[in-house]
Amino acid sequence: MATEVEVPKAIAMADFKGKVDPDWCPGCGDFGVLAAVQKALVELQIPKHQVATISGIGCSSNFPGFIDTYGMHTLHGRSLAVATGMKLANHEMTVLVTGGDGDGFGIGGNHFMHTMRRNVDLLYLVMDNQIYGLTTGQTSPTSRLGMKTKSMPFGNIENPINPISIALAAGATFVARGFSADQKHLVELIKLGIEHKGFSFIDVFSPCVTYNHDNTFQWFRPRVKKLEENPDYDPTDWGAAMEKSLMWGDEIPIGRFFERTDLPTLHGADPVLKAGPLVHQENRLPPDVAQSFIDELM
Amino acid sequence: MRQSFAIGIGGAAGQGVATPGDIFAKIFSRRGLHLNAYNAYQSIIRGGHTFLTIRTGPDKVSNVGDRIDLLVPLNQDTMDRHLRLLSAGGACLYNSDSIKPGVPAAGVQMCPIPVSKLADISRNKVAQNTLAIGAGLSMMGVGFAALESVLAEQFRKKEQAVIDENVSLARAGYDYASQNFTPFAWPLPMTETRYAVLSGNAALAMGGAAAGVKFYSAYPMSPSTGVLHWMADHGRKANIMVRQVEDEIGVINMAIGAAHAGVRAMCATSGGGFALMSEALGLAAQAEIPIVVIDCQRAGPSTGVPTKTEQGDLWQMLGAAFGDYPRVIAAPLDIGDCFTLIPEIFNIADRFQCPAIVLCDLLLSEGRLSVDPKVLDFYPAIDRGEFITSNGSGAHQPYKRYKITESGVSPRVIPGVPGHTHVVSSDEHDEDGVLISDEYTNTTKRRAMMEKRMRKVDGIEASVPPPKLHGPADAEVTLIGWGSTHGVIHEACELLADQGISANHLPIRWLVPLHGDTILDLLKDARRTIIIENNFSGQFARYLRSETSFVPNGHIRKYDGEPFLPHHIVESVKEQLAGKTKLSVPTHEIMV
Numbered sequence: 109m110a111t112e113v114e115v116p117k118a119i120a121m122a123d124f125k126g127k128v129d130p131d132w133c134p135g136c137g138d139f140g141v142l143a144a145v146q147k148a149l150v151e152l153q154i155p156k157h158q159v160a161t162i163s164g165i166g167c168s169s170n171f172p173g174f175i176d177t178y179g180m181h182t183l184h185g186r187s188l189a190v191a192t193g194m195k196l197a198n199h200e201m202t203v204l205v206t207g208g209d210g211d212g213f214g215i216g217g218n219h220f221m222h223t224m225r226r227n228v229d230l231l232y233l234v235m236d237n238q239i240y241g242l243t244t245g246q247t248s249p250t251s252r253l254g255m256k257t258k259s260m261p262f263g264n265i266e267n268p269i270n271p272i273s274i275a276l277a278a279g280a281t282f283v284a285r286g287f288s289a290d291q292k293h294l295v296e297l298i299k300l301g302i303e304h305k306g307f308s309f310i311d312v313f314s315p316c317v318t319y320n321h322d323n324t325f326q327w328f329r330p331r332v333k334k335l336e337e338n339p340d341y342d343p344t345d346w347g348a349a350m351e352k353s354l355m356w357g358d359e360i361p362i363g364r365f366f367e368r369t370d371l372p373t374l375h376g377a378d379p380v381l382k383a384g385p386l387v388h389q390e391n392r393l394p395p396d397v398a399q400s401f402i403d404e405l406m
Numbered sequence: 407m408r409q410s411f412a413i414g415i416g417g418a419a420g421q422g423v424a425t426p427g428d429i430f431a432k433i434f435s436r437r438g439l440h441l442n443a444y445n446a447y448q449s450i451i452r453g454g455h456t457f458l459t460i461r462t463g464p465d466k467v468s469n470v471g472d473r474i475d476l477l478v479p480l481n482q483d484t485m486d487r488h489l490r491l492l493s494a495g496g497a498c499l500y501n502s503d504s505i506k507p508g509v510p511a512a513g514v515q516m517c518p519i520p521v522s523k524l525a526d527i528s529r530n531k532v533a534q535n536t537l538a539i540g541a542g543l544s545m546m547g548v549g550f551a552a553l554e555s556v557l558a559e560q561f562r563k564k565e566q567a568v569i570d571e572n573v574s575l576a577r578a579g580y581d582y583a584s585q586n587f588t589p590f591a592w593p594l595p596m597t598e599t600r601y602a603v604l605s606g607n608a609a610l611a612m613g614g615a616a617a618g619v620k621f622y623s624a625y626p627m628s629p630s631t632g633v634l635h636w637m638a639d640h641g642r643k644a645n646i647m648v649r650q651v652e653d654e655i656g657v658i659n660m661a662i663g664a665a666h667a668g669v670r671a672m673c674a675t676s677g678g679g680f681a682l683m684s685e686a687l688g689l690a691a692q693a694e695i696p697i698v699v700i701d702c703q704r705a706g707p708s709t710g711v712p713t714k715t716e717q718g719d720l721w722q723m724l725g726a727a728f729g730d731y732p733r734v735i736a737a738p739l740d741i742g743d744c745f746t747l748i749p750e751i752f753n754i755a756d757r758f759q760c761p762a763i764v765l766c767d768l769l770l771s772e773g774r775l776s777v778d779p780k781v782l783d784f785y786p787a788i789d790r791g792e793f794i795t796s797n798g799s800g801a802h803q804p805y806k807r808y809k810i811t812e813s814g815v816s817p818r819v820i821p822g823v824p825g826h827t828h829v830v831s832s833d834e835h836d837e838d839g840v841l842i843s844d845e846y847t848n849t850t851k852r853r854a855m856m857e858k859r860m861r862k863v864d865g866i867e868a869s870v871p872p873p874k875l876h877g878p879a880d881a882e883v884t885l886i887g888w889g890s891t892h893g894v895i896h897e898a899c900e901l902l903a904d905q906g907i908s909a910n911h912l913p914i915r916w917l918v919p920l921h922g923d924t925i926l927d928l929l930k931d932a933r934r935t936i937i938i939e940n941n942f943s944g945q946f947a948r949y950l951r952s953e954t955s956f957v958p959n960g961h962i963r964k965y966d967g968e969p970f971l972p973h974h975i976v977e978s979v980k981e982q983l984a985g986k987t988k989l990s991v992p993t994h995e996i997m998v
Contacts, residue, residue: 179829193663391618
């Protein structure tokens with residue numbers, strides 16, 4: 109009798125379909141990001157139980173509920189801290205962190221900076237719509253100067269931050285920008301980001317169709333220009349990346365700004381993980397180690 | 407009355423108060439003596455004033471006591487401030503080159519050491535300390551060999567010449583004292599027992615290692631930093647990941663992430679750091695992720711008195727994070743208990759998938775105690791609760807992370823196990839983890855989920871032992887305390903008994919669950935009840951009243967930054983028994 113070998117079923121889009129459908133406003137940029145993440149996971153053939161999708165709070169942070177993985181919907185601004193703990197405790201998981209500009213650059217700004225310098229091996233996708241949506245339209249850290257919102261009805265008098273420059277300065281080892289409406293390009297960036305060993309940051313223009321009437325799909329479309337279309341652009345050149353990150357106006361670069369692969373990841377640098385993922389390690393001390401701790405005190 | 411001997415060493419920060427303390431502690435514990443040490447210090451790295459008290463004796467020494475037998479002032483300031491602590495039989499060893507003696511009480515022996523005649527002070531800046539250690543031990547009747555071996559250990563990382571120099575200095579002090587000073591009336595005894603000497607912070611950290619903690623995160627904050635230091639020093643050997651994080655918000659969220667991944671995760675802080683953590687405590691409760699947070703209380707509010715002790719964070723713990731959720735709060739009774747409590751509370755946190763808080767304080771965290779090494783059991787029971795770690799045959803009902811159960815506990819799964827993907831959430835959710843926070847008609851689901859979580863409270867209460875009353879049942883007065891006051895109240899009861907006043911003691915270790923009915927039952931026949939706590943407003947008294955309607959006859963409170971000493975309690979009890987007051991606030995005599 110011939111032995112039947114079960115051929116593993118290829119991982120398909122349907123595998124990643126969440127328990128509920130997204131409740132984002134019709135036309136929201138986040139739909140494109142969700143589809144791009146699902147597509148990237150399918151193309152990389154990563155089983156869903158090996159993926160953790162972790163978010164903060166906000167419209168885009170409802171993301172983990174709309175994709176079937178090990179999801180975690182944490183506190184406003186805290187997704188990167190939670191994700192770091194999760195990755196360090198089980199570094200075999202592919203960890204995706206999703207959220208918005210308010211969540212990541214406002215309330216979570218401190219964790220953003222420190223997670224980058226630590227080179228935690230995860231992909232951080234910010235659905236940047238330059239507005240607070242779930243709280244019905246207030247100024248965000250990326251809202252443009254002069255933009256009128258419910259919290260600054262006479263126009264924003266505070267300069268917006270530049271997430272790409274900040275990421276480069278903080279030592280992120282993969283820095284990219286995508287556009288929700290350019291799905292094919294975004295899928296490629298997400299795949300690169302997942303495969304990058306270290307902290308990958310993708311700032312995605314994901315327009316808010318309800319509250320941001322300035323930075324709309326129509327506004328972005330003629331402006332975004334892919335770095336990949338420039339054969340001379342070298343994404344290993346940090347200085348060039350910094351220079352490109354400052355471009356804003358008639359031409360806004362998207363694509364992979366920067367990548368370096370020579371730095372160890374945080375989990376790779378800690379010798380405690382040589383014995384394998386923490387979660388699979390023995391939790392009892394070897395008797396000689398326990399005894400040595402007591403002997404020190406005698 | 408129990409026999410004990412106490413040394414006070416004072417000086418400016420940076421003058422080397424700690425080293426003589428460590429040397430005395432080692433010699434006492436190796437002599438088979440118990441000891442308790444407490445350092446009163448300022449938030450200053452160099453200068454200021456530091457006063458270390460070490461008390462030793464053949465029986466358990468639960469606090470630093472009321473009496474100093476030997477005072478070693480390393481500077482004039484210490485002589486001026488503390489000489490008055492000595493009474494008949496006591497002695498003061500000081501550098502007669504640089505310190506002018508004060509006027510001692512009758513019967514106090516003043517012992518000047520001519521340091522420049524005995525040592526080359528141009529080369530050795532701390533010569534006076536080593537001479538004083540030698541002299542002190544000679545007067546205590548301790549043989550020189552013990553000191554020689556401890557000095558060799560203390561300076562083992564230095565070259566032999568340094569060891570030799572220190573040994574000969576100590577010898578000079580030892581011999582000078584035996585020729586010139588009168589030994590103490592009570593030579594220190596010896597026993598065959600050997601004790602480990604450790605701080606509460608080391609005990610908390612080691613308790614974590616024993617409990618199987620694999621992830622420890624912290625931000626430096628006095629007086630909890632010692633836990634981080636122990637973990638950082640030993641983490642690689644113990645295979646514990648130790649991370650210093652950007653702030654306490656990051657600390658607890660990182661710990662929650664690690665705990666969700668399936669490891670035991672712990673963090674420690676003080677009141678200010680805990681305030682930053684409180685929102686995430688609610689996340690752990692709502693997402694049902696077990697974590698243990700240690701709060702080493704210091705005197706507050708705000709930056710408060712960073713180097714001083716207080717029991718002022720109880721209400722912060724009771725009210726931490728908004729909304730109703732099951733939590734566990736326990737206060738270790740002494741430094742040994744800092745170790746034993748951690749595995750116990752982890753088992754509760756894991757079984758009931760909720761946050762647990764250890765309410766320690768500076769007195770225990772930074773104090774030192776001799777502990778029988780058997781107490782430091784690195785193999786306690788570990789109960790991870792209902793925990794799915796594999797997909798088994800793969801055939802199972804669709805997994806529901808928040809399945810409604812009678813106990814309120816829904817089996818957890820290690821993320822990574824096939825067939826069990828789900829979302830955990832800070833938002834209210836349904837049994838399968840789907841958010842219901844935004845549903846139009848969700849009152850039934852919300853109520854069911856709230857009741858599921860809160861049902862865990864009954865299970866937690868049944869898993870935690872109720873408090874016990876210690877001492878004579880018909881005592882004249884019942885002293886009620888919680889956490890770190892255990893030792894000093896115990897000694898106060900003994901001192902009261904010596905004075906013909908029978909007292910018993912109700913120490914509270916588990917604050918939530920409190921076992922209020924048991925407490926009422928234990929106190930129903932009490933003749934007079936006094937609640938003792940290291941805070942201004944009687945936080946425990948107010949909590950006990952809110953849970954049980956119990957109102958005690960009196961209170962003893964202290965909120966000056968220093969811990970209670972036995973006589974504070976004895977004198978307060980006596981004034982209350984005499985009907986003078988219902989609220990005693992004893993004055994601390996040692997001014998630091």
